[in-house]
Amino acid sequence: MALLALTISLAACNANPVLRMHGLDALGTDDLKQAEAQFAQAVEQDPTDWKSLYHLGVIRLQQGNALDAQLLLERALVLRRDHAETADILDALAQALSQAKRIDDLHALINQAVDDYGSSRDYIRQGSYLHQLGDIDGAKFAYRKAAYFAKPGDAQPFVNLADFYEQIGDTANAVTSLRHAYGINPKDRLIAERLRNYGIVPGPTAAIKLQNEK
Numbered sequence: 001m002a003l004l005a006l007t008i009s010l011a012a013c014n015a016n017p018v019l020r021m022h023g024l025d026a027l028g029t030d031d032l033k034q035a036e037a038q039f040a041q042a043v044e045q046d047p048t049d050w051k052s053l054y055h056l057g058v059i060r061l062q063q064g065n066a067l068d069a070q071l072l073l074e075r076a077l078v079l080r081r082d083h084a085e086t087a088d089i090l091d092a093l094a095q096a097l098s099q100a101k102r103i104d105d106l107h108a109l110i111n112q113a114v115d116d117y118g119s120s121r122d123y124i125r126q127g128s129y130l131h132q133l134g135d136i137d138g139a140k141f142a143y144r145k146a147a148y149f150a151k152p153g154d155a156q157p158f159v160n161l162a163d164f165y166e167q168i169g170d171t172a173n174a175v176t177s178l179r180h181a182y183g184i185n186p187k188d189r190l191i192a193e194r195l196r197n198y199g200i201v202p203g204p205t206a207a208i209k210l211q212n213e214k
Helices: 002-013 016-028 032-045 050-062 066-079 086-099 103-116 120-132 136-148 156-167 171-184 189-197
Strands: none
Touching: 016 032, 016 050, 032 050, 050 066, 050 086, 066 086, 086 103, 086 120, 103 120, 120 136, 120 156, 136 156, 156 171, 171 189
16 A cells, blocks of 8 residues: 555656646756756656647757757647647747758748738747848838737837837837837836937827827
């Protein structure tokens, strides 16, 4: 009976939710080696454990092992293709492909994501990598799409658009994008400070409201 109880106890300690909890605790203390061991054991025990696949993939990215990261994250994506966590997996997988310099695969991933989901985040991801790859026109179109498809009350796509315009030296459009962002979220101190840096005093006249907003 005691042996049975011990076996059950050991099995409970090695259950995947427990291993993931220990892995996340290790990540919280920047102990990548321990976190890696916990998530790797979880994946070995259950190859369909998408959470452990994802976290182990992110760890591989931090270790500079882009190929292993890609394989793990691709498995996670197959298991969580249309869920709240999908965008996080796509972000990490795009990073892995970029690190591995698999440019054709990266293009395919970011383009497929906007076709499949078409959220602001998907267009922001696309814009970011197209900019990195030197496709300025493509990046501009993607960032503008991200702003167009922004959810009500979400100023971040306009902030990303402003960042992009600043990086390519288009001050006028950067200011316009910040004024849109300010119109959505006038309480954001960082947006207000950026407007001040352009000599614009935050207030009602600084805001540009979208047509669907009052």
